[in-house]
Amino acid sequence: EVSQPAAGLRFTITAGPTQEPLDPVRYLSNHSSGKMGYALAAAAAELGAEVQLISGPVNLAIPAGVNGTQVTTAKQMLEACESRRSTTDIFIACAAVADYRAATPADQKIKKQANQDELVLKLVKNPDILANMAKATTDKNNPRPFCVGFAAETQQVEDYAQDKLLRKNLDAIVANDVSDNSIGFGSDENRVILFTQHKQTIQREALPQGSKLALGRQLIEKLLAFYKEQKTL
Numbered sequence: 687e688v689s690q691p692a693a694g695l696r697f698t699i700t701a702g703p704t705q706e707p708l709d710p711v712r713y714l715s716n717h718s719s720g721k722m723g724y725a726l727a728a729a730a731a732e733l734g735a736e737v738q739l740i741s742g743p744v745n746l747a748i749p750a751g752v753n754g755t756q757v758t759t760a761k762q763m764l765e766a767c768e769s770r771r772s773t774t775d776i777f778i779a780c781a782a783v784a785d786y787r788a789a790t791p792a793d794q795k796i797k798k799q800a801n802q803d804e805l806v807l808k809l810v811k812n813p814d815i816l817a818n819m820a821k822a823t824t825d826k827n828n829p830r831p832f833c834v835g836f837a838a839e840t841q842q843v844e845d846y847a848q849d850k851l852l853r854k855n856l857d858a859i860v861a862n863d864v865s866d867n868s869i870g871f872g873s874d875e876n877r878v879i880l881f882t883q884h885k886q887t888i889q890r891e892a893l894p895q896g897s898k899l900a901l902g903r904q905l906i907e908k909l910l911a912f913y914k915e916q917k918t919l
């Protein structure tokens with residue numbers, strides 16, 4: 687019997703990649719497996735939370751006790767998140783959202799041209815889902831959730847993570863080094879550093895390397911503790 691410290695709390699968690707269509711048969715995407723986000727969703731549900739998992743295309747089953755919404759593009763993910771903003775206590779953005787999408791996806795399959803050795807694609811920036819969710823509001827009917835981001839980087843991981851924590855107005859950020867192939871994308875294991883912020887003061891905690899499931903549990907417990915501490919301040 688697991689204790690239920692998250693009972694009554696509503697989590698919204700994004701996971702997986704997004705796919706941005708170029709034409710009816712091609713898309714831009716990335717190597718996110720969704721494992722970390724699904725592990726977080728499972729852990730939060732085990733602790734009694736009401737969990738909505740908003741997932742891009744992955745090969746994973748929705749964990750027991752979790753509500754799943756499948757999306758494809760960043761725009762769809764944003765809409766799904768925003769529709770839940772006012773009923774979310776804790777928002778965790780674990781998805782690897784494509785930074786750019788095709789400016790105008792072609793209606794028909796883009797044909798290879800015999801006389802054309804180069805093809806230029808015009809991309810436009812996708813909305814930042816996390817930054818949108820973390821925006822300060824004074825509207826009592828649409829309060830800002832407690833917001834947690836992920837920072838997957840290949841260099842200067844800790845600096846970039848702290849910069850994002852402040853710039854996107856987050857309560858916490860989880861940093862991981864995706865240049866190390868034994869952890870991160872696709873792997874079953876991960877090693878992360880958790881940074882929390884209160885009034886611009888940042889605290890750092892390195893978690894020991896472990897399975898994404900074990901880390902998911904640890905992260906949810908630590909985030910819950912920090913969330914509850916904030917509520918009483």
Ligand code: C5P
Nearest residue numbers: 779780781783812813814815816835836
């Ligand atoms: O800025 P960067 O993409 O590195 O930030 C990563 C964090 O922001 C992750 O938590 C990711 O889920 C979130 N993000 C988002 N929407 C985007 C880009 C990133 O929610 N368009």
